[in-house]
Structure formats: structure tokens, C-alpha cells
Amino acid sequence: HRIAADAMVMAGTAKLDGEVGDDARVLAQRYKQTGSVGGELAVAAQHVDVDGPVGDDLYAAADDVRLGPDARIGQDARIFGQEVLIKGRIDRNLDVSGETVALAAQVGGDVTINARNIILAPGATIEGKLIWRAPTQPDIPSDAIIRGGVTGKIVKSWRREGVWTWATPWRGAPSAAIFAGEAAGRLMTAISAFAIGLLFVLLTPHYADRVFATVRERWPA
Numbered sequence: 001h002r003i004a005a006d007a008m009v010m011a012g013t014a015k016l017d018g019e020v021g022d023d024a025r026v027l028a029q030r031y032k033q034t035g036s037v038g039g040e041l042a043v044a045a046q047h048v049d050v051d052g053p054v055g056d057d058l059y060a061a062a063d064d065v066r067l068g069p070d071a072r073i074g075q076d077a078r079i080f081g082q083e084v085l086i087k088g089r090i091d092r093n094l095d096v097s098g099e100t101v102a103l104a105a106q107v108g109g110d111v112t113i114n115a116r117n118i119i120l121a122p123g124a125t126i127e128g129k130l131i132w133r134a135p136t137q138p139d140i141p142s143d144a145i146i147r148g149g150v151t152g153k154i155v156k157s158w159r160r161e162g163v164w165t166w167a168t169p170w171r172g173a174p175s176a177a178i179f180a181g182e183a184a185g186r187l188m189t190a191i192s193a194f195a196i197g198l199l200f201v202l203l204t205p206h207y208a209d210r211v212f213a214t215v216r217e218r219w220p221a
Contacts, residue, residue: 015032017034023042024043026043029047030046031049041054041059048081051069051071053072064082065083069088076092078096080096083098093107097114098115099117106124107127108127108128112132113132116135117134125145126146128148129151132152135156
């Protein structure tokens with residue numbers, strides 16, 4: 001099956017094994033993708049499993065996030081979760097925050113990781129820099145390739161940051177995405193990732209103007 005334009009999905013379990021021609025917005029308890037998204041994918045769920053191509057940026061907020069070996073992100077990937085496993089290929093930059101982040105992917109740009117535990121798999125490839133922040137040194141095998149060098153900071157009083165930090169490596173990042181991420185980061189510990197996902201989905205690029213207009217003109221709605 002093919003959706004020629006944008007897709008917006010709200011469901012308990014969402015599975016994409018076809019094709020979305022442009023952007024996709026998903027709010028679900030579980031999201032699994034083996035098909036393709038031609039544009040940008042923004043997904044908020046308890047469990048996210050992407051094992052197919054995304055033509056533009058990926059925004060993901062979930063308890064568990066997995067990018068499989070067939071995942072291919074055409075531009076930047078920005079991930080906020082608890083347990084994060086990243087395989088496949090990211091053509092540009094990766095920014096990820098979580099409790100445990102395991103990287104076994106090929107990344108065409110810089111990688112920024114803020115996590116309690118950072119694990120790089122043998123053969124992981126980063127064409128740019130690795131910038132990390134954690135309470136202990138990350139586990140980096142000798143055969144991992146990091147062409148731009150490694151910069152890190154040990155933080156004893158570590159805490160997971162919100163995706164406001166996305167604004168640092170991408171100063172031109174969409175302000176709506178940053179705003180949504182900050183809201184998610186601040187409230188994630190108080191209410192579930194599923195509830196926060198509503199803000200994340202509605203405030204991502206292309207939907208921001210409509211939402212802000214509603215807030216200004218019809219705030220009770």
C-alpha cells in the first residue's frame with residue numbers, strides 16, 4: 001500500500017510495511033516500520049522499531065527505541081528514550097539521550113550522546129566527531145572507526161537531558177521540534193512517554209503554525 005502525501009497516525013499499535021510518500025507523524029503505544037517514509041518521521045510511543053528507510057529527519061521519543069540493520073535515515077536522527085539500540089545507517093548527524101545507548105551503525109556526521117551507559121559495537125563507524133556525556137567512560141572497541149575524534153565529559157550527578165540540547169549541534173533546527181522536545185524532557189518523569197508524545201507529534205515542523213494559531217486564538221480548544 002502507498003500513501004502519496006503525508007500520514008498522521010494515532011493507534012495502540014501502528015505498523016508501516018508500505019510506503020508514505022512524504023512526512024509521517026505517529027502517536028502509538030507500539031510503532032514498527034519495515035516500509036519507507038519519503039520525508040520526515042516524527043514518532044512518539046512506548047516502543048519504537050524502525051527497520052526501513054526514512055528520507056529526511058527522524059524524531060523519536062519512546063521508552064525503547066530500536067533502529068534495525070535496514071534502517072536508513074536520510075538526514076539527522078534525534079532520539080530520546082530509555083533503552084536505545086541503533087543499527088543501520090544515518091546519513092548526517094545523530095543526537096541521542098537515554099539511560100543506555102548502544103551504537104552499531106554507520107553515521108555520516110557527528111554523534112552526540114548523553115546517557116548513563118554508552119556502548120559502541122565493533123565496527124561502528126562515525127565519519128564526524130563523537131561527543132559524549134556520561135557518569136563513566138563509554139565502552140569503545142579498538143575497531144570502531146571515529147574519524148573526527150572523541151570529546152567527552154564525565155558527569156557524576158548524571159541525569160537524562162531533554163531534547164532542548166538538539167539546538168546545540170543543529171542551530172538551524174526547527175524551533176517547534178526543539179520546543180516540543182523541551183516540554184517532553186521536563187514532563188517525561190511526571191507522566192508517561194505516551195502522553196508526552198502528543199505534544200511531540202503536534203508541535204513538530206509543518207504542524208507548528210496550525211497549533212500555535214489555535215493556542216493564540218482558541219486556547220481552550
